[in-house]
Amino acid sequence: MQNQTKGLANAELWGGIAWLALGLFVTWQGWTQGLGVLSEPGSGFAVFWCGVIMSGLSATIVATAIRQGGPPLKSLWSETRWQKVLLVMGLLLLFGFFFEQIGFIPSSLVLLLVLMRFIDPVPWWQAITVSFGAVLGVWFLLAKFLKIQLPAGVLAPLLG
């Protein structure tokens, strides 16, 4: 049985509060969009009522969390490798920023090599072989065979 807390560190409480904030925001957005009338509902009608339902359900979750408690926030990440999760997220965001400028082949190669070497390291020869094989294989299959456009980036003069 996991430790339960009714204090401010209660994970259920914070989860509920986050959704409640989103629910209220959606309700307000629906309201400003315009509800229309029942015989001709406006474009904010469904958004507004979904927001109301979201807020109501989140409020229930918050109330339950206050009454019954929940696992401490810290316990959700205890004995986990959360640093690796953050690192992968950061790498994916960086990849998104450079994907079009540098191009699919170089940016994917760097991403694969970094992931294979620094998350759960595999031998260099495996990382290099698999990365090059996969990236070139995917590029050939998509860009050449299926004619799906992938950014060429810095290799544009070479790839044509």
Place this chain on the structure above:
Amino acid sequence: MDVVASLAHGFSVALQPYNLLACFAGVFVGTLIGVLPGIGPVTAMALLLPVTLSAPPEAGIIMMAGIYYGSMYGGSTTSILVNIPGEAASVVTCLDGHEMAKQGRAGPALGIAALGSFFAGTVAIVALMLVAPTLARWALKFGPAEYFSLMVLGLTLLSFLTHGSMAKALLMASVGIVLGLIGTDAITAEERLTFGRLELLDGVGIVPVVMGLFGVAEILSNLERKISREVIKARIGSLWPTREDWQRSVGPMTRGTLLGFFVGTLPGGGAVISSFASYALEKRISKTPERFGKGAIEGVAGPEAANNAAAGGAFIPLLTLGIPPNVILALLLGAFIIHGLQPGPLLMVQKPDVFWGIVASMYIGNVMLLVLNMPLIGMWVQVLKVPYPLLFPLILMFCIVGVFSSNAAVFDVFVMVVFGAIGYLMRKFGYEPAPLVLAFVLGPLLENNLRKALILSRGDFWTFVERPISGTCLALAVLMLLIPLLPSLARKREAIALDKD
């Protein structure tokens, strides 16, 4: 006779070389992702959706359908040999399948899983072929109120069956509907929730959302802990079950097929719940229930037949009503729409090539799957030996490529990363992504039918209650919403609730 002629026409479509290739690609990829833990049919279908864009509609849909029922076959291999389910519907196969493997009977376990799947898959297609035309004719009587109420029932049922708090599941469904409403309003052409971003005018793409919530989030969750996979080292041996194995398996396979098909057709039902229900049924009626969990072949035959029959049955509400009963079929609905097709009662009249082509391809796909899963089992065992540190970067790259190529927009890659983070946090805090994705796909249809019904009834809300089909659906939905308030029934719900992704 009409059905036979239509099926013959379907075979003439499905046997065209391009469609045969699409079918093979679908069942092959389906088996592969079923075998590989950490990537499910939802991610794989989202991944390959862009690839189907350049193909004719029937080929694209045949391939996507193949991935779905192919993954049901492949999932059992990993459950039996590694004791890790390849996909959610094979969780229950671990219990007896892996025990059989540890006792040196991996061959018969794999064999009965493949043969049971083949039997159930084939029966389900025959049933689909016979039931679908009748249901489609009946569905022609449906108006906007019926469609709205049926979708509400589907979402409520899925929330009811989702693991954990029902309030959380319903909350996820509401969030999904709101996400589905982002973009230009189909009736008034007004922008909604776009915050001035041009990329959001057409709404949030289904591919980045699904890929983020299922693909990226699954990888992030797996990275938190070190995964060790140990494949059974003993020789697999003959896959053909013995006479005694057959005697023990015929009953469970037949019952699993019937049960699975029925559960599969229900909105909110699916392969996962049918496999668990079949296991529970077999254990309950067995004269030797103590053998279950210790290598009883009935515990493999029943659930494997059930999850494959459910995969076939799930096509009925999608193809006849245009309503997907689960997340995977919701993605298939997305594929239909992207290809300019609208599944529903008119599909088999207006697009017989597509409808009967899909049905016929499922027969062919089942035969292909039997060949892929029996003689080629050794190949899948080798695939299982690929270490996760090599596998996850490749899955991530495929996710990125799949998302980018669906729209040629880097914005979608960022959407995927954001939904990956949201999906990861949702898992941490106990929120299931399945109701969100189903509601995301159904959201625009739900709103459209709600508004149409209100306009047609001049704003009279009673129209949803007065019409018999609509009223029944809403009454059932309300009943399910009330169940968590009754403690004894709430405990029963917890017992049958499952992780649906």
